[in-house]
């Protein structure tokens with residue numbers, strides 16, 4: 001009888017252990033839940049459109065026929081379904097991908113799926129499509145894993161709301177007006193947010209997985225960061241200041257390559273048919 005139970009347990013346990021291929025994403029931060037997702041996404045949308053309007057007024061917003069716009073959108077279109085699979089809200093997002101003409105090295109994806117890539121990143125790093133897919137996968141991961149929302153939740157707690165203990169969570173469920181105020185203040189800095197090292201690692205690894213599933217070579221994540229670390233340029237580089245290209249980062253990516261290579265190979269095989 002014991003042996004029978006042992007066999008049943010093994011049968012049920014094995015698929016659970018191997019249920020998900022690819023990267024082990026780790027748990028979602030408890031801070032994320034402190035701020036309503038809608039508030040964060042609304043703030044992001046407002047700031048994104050403001051940025052696009054500013055770019056347009058300086059004739060720096062790439063039009064739909066611009067080769068860089070086409071290139072970035074073609075890659076993003078392949079990544080988005082895999083990115084959205086990490087977050088049920090993201091499947092309903094109105095994803096938008098724009099290119100801003102600037103020698104600045106920068107890229108971001110704001111909450112709600114609002115993506116911008118600065119032409120400086122593409123041109124100064126001379127990125128291949130695979131490397132560009134790694135940048136986009138990384139940024140999309142920040143959005144679908146709600147890292148900005150998490151940072152805001154942390155800000156809410158450190159701004160004194162922690163004193164209220166359980167009331168904080170209760171208040172958020174009914175959308176406490178203080179939360180809305182806090183999001184409004186924190187939201188104005190959405191573009192300048194610096195994520196934690198853990199969030200950066202998560203964005204690197206999940207981003208690499210998203211790109212691999214979409215058929216982009218995950219080894220490009222390593223060459224991308226090698227290029228970043230040897231980039232010798234006087235151009236403004238906000239991406240470098242929030243994303244240090246250090247050896248730990250490259251080592252972590254190398255360590256996880258074996259988990260995502262089969263996904264890439266499968267994607268390539270499926271594309272042949």
Ligand SMILES: [Zn+2]
Nearest residue numbers: 142200203243
């Ligand atoms: Zn990042």
